[in-house]
Amino acid sequence: MTAIVVLALTLLLAACAGDQSAMHPAGPYAQGPHDLIVPVLWIALGVFILVQGLIVVAIVRFRRRNEDDTELPVQVHGNTRLEIVWTIIPAVILAAIAVPTVQTIFETMEEPDDPDTLLVEVIGHRWWWEYYYPDYDIYTANELVMPVDTPVRLELTAADPGRSPEDGVIHSYWVPPLAGKQDAVPGQVTHLNLQADEPGTYLGQCAEYCGLSHVNMRNRAIAMTDEDFDTWVDQQTQPAEVPEEGTLEAEGREMFYGEGLSRSCAACHQIWEGDTARAPSQGPDLTHLMSRDEFAGAIYDLDEEHLRDWLANPLEMKAMQPERGIGMPDLNLSDDEVDALVAYLLTLDPEDS
Ligand SMILES: [Cu+2]
Numbered sequence: 001m002t003a004i005v006v007l008a009l010t011l012l013l014a015a016c017a018g019d020q021s022a023m024h025p026a027g028p029y030a031q032g033p034h035d036l037i038v039p040v041l042w043i044a045l046g047v048f049i050l051v052q053g054l055i056v057v058a059i060v061r062f063r064r065r066n067e068d069d070t071e072l073p074v075q076v077h078g079n080t081r082l083e084i085v086w087t088i089i090p091a092v093i094l095a096a097i098a099v100p101t102v103q104t105i106f107e108t109m110e111e112p113d114d115p116d117t118l119l120v121e122v123i124g125h126r127w128w129w130e131y132y133y134p135d136y137d138i139y140t141a142n143e144l145v146m147p148v149d150t151p152v153r154l155e156l157t158a159a160d161p162g163r164s165p166e167d168g169v170i171h172s173y174w175v176p177p178l179a180g181k182q183d184a185v186p187g188q189v190t191h192l193n194l195q196a197d198e199p200g201t202y203l204g205q206c207a208e209y210c211g212l213s214h215v216n217m218r219n220r221a222i223a224m225t226d227e228d229f230d231t232w233v234d235q236q237t238q239p240a241e242v243p244e245e246g247t248l249e250a251e252g253r254e255m256f257y258g259e260g261l262s263r264s265c266a267a268c269h270q271i272w273e274g275d276t277a278r279a280p281s282q283g284p285d286l287t288h289l290m291s292r293d294e295f296a297g298a299i300y301d302l303d304e305e306h307l308r309d310w311l312a313n314p315l316e317m318k319a320m321q322p323e324r325g326i327g328m329p330d331l332n333l334s335d336d337e338v339d340a341l342v343a344y345l346l347t348l349d350p351e352d353s
Contacts, residue, residue: 020203022176027195029179112151124158124171124184127213141284144221147229160186175204196223218298235350239274252344290349
C-alpha cells in the first residue's frame with residue numbers, strides 16, 4: 001500500500017518537474033494565467049475540505065448505531081434560508097474568479113504594443129512544427145528561436161490538404177512556461193503571445209490529440225540575448241554552402257536532389273542555396289539543419305548517429321503514415337547512400353561558414 005502511495009506521489013510530482021510546467025512561469029504571458037491558477041487552487045482546496053469534512057461529520061454523527069436505531073436527524077430539505085445561502089456563496093466565488101479571469105484573457109490575447117514585437121508564423125504538421133519569420137524570410141522547424149524580453153506574436157495555423165497530402169487536423173501550441181495553449185486550425189489563423197524574461201530553453205508539447213504520433217510532437221522555445229538572436233538571424237539568412245566537387249558530401253548533395261534514389265529528398269525538403277526564392281516545403285526546411293539541437297518533432301538529439309538511424313529506418317524512429325503522405329517515407333537507402341547523405345547533412349551548419 002505504502003509503495004503505491006509513494007509511486008503515485010512521485011509520478012504526480014514528476015509532472016511538475018523540469019521546465020515544461022505552467023507552475024514555473026518564465027514570462028508575463030505565463031505569469032498572468034499562473035496568478036489565476038494559484039488562488040483558484042487555494043479556494044478549490046478550501047471548498048474541498050469543507051465539503052468532504054461535512055460528509056465525514058455526517059457519516060460519523062448520523063450513522064446507524066444499532067439495529068434499533070431508527071431516529072432520523074433533523075430534515076432541512078426545502079429550507080429557504082439554507083438554499084439561499086448555498087446558492088449565493090458559490091455565485092459570489094465564481095463571480096470573483098470571473099472578473100480577473102476575463103481581464104487576464106484580454107491582456108494575454110491583445111496584440112503587444114511594443115514596436116519590437118517579433119512576428120512568427122507557425123504551422124502545425126503531422127507531427128512537427130514549422131516556423132516562418134516573415135521579417136527575415138527564415139524557415140525553420142521545431143525550435144522557436146526568439147529574443148529575450150521581447151514579445152513574440154505567433155500567427156498559428158495547421159497544414160491543410162490544399163498544401164500537402166496530410167489531411168488537416170487541429171493541433172495546439174503550448175510552451176507552458178511562456179504562455180497558455182492556443183489551437184492551430186487548418187484554414188484559420190489564431191494568435192498567441194509569448195515572452196521570456198531570461199535566456200534559456202523552454203519545453204513544449206502539442207496539446208491537442210492529432211493522431212498516431214501526437215505524443216512525438218514536441219517543441220522548444222529558445223530565448224536568446226539580443227546579440228545572440230542577431231547572430232542567429234545573420235546565419236539563418238545565409239544560403240547553404242555547396243560542398244566541393246568530388247567529395248563524399250558532394251555525392252550526398254547529388255542524392256539529395258534525387259540522383260540514384262527512388263525518390264528525391266528535395267521533393268519534400270528545401271535546402272536553400274540562394275539561387276531561388278525561399279519557399280515552404282512539405283517537410284522541415286533543412287537549409288541550416290545542424291543549427292538545431294534536436295529533430296523530428298524535437299524528440300531526438302540532432303547528431304550523426306540519430307541522423308543515420310533516421311535515414312536508414314525512419315519508420316522505426318517515429319510512428320508515421322507515409323502510405324497516407326504523412327511523415328517521412330522509408331526510401332530503402334543502402335549504407336553507402338546513408339553515409340553520403342549524412343555527410344552532406346552534417347555540412348548544413350551555419351557556424352562552420
Ligand atoms: Cu499535434
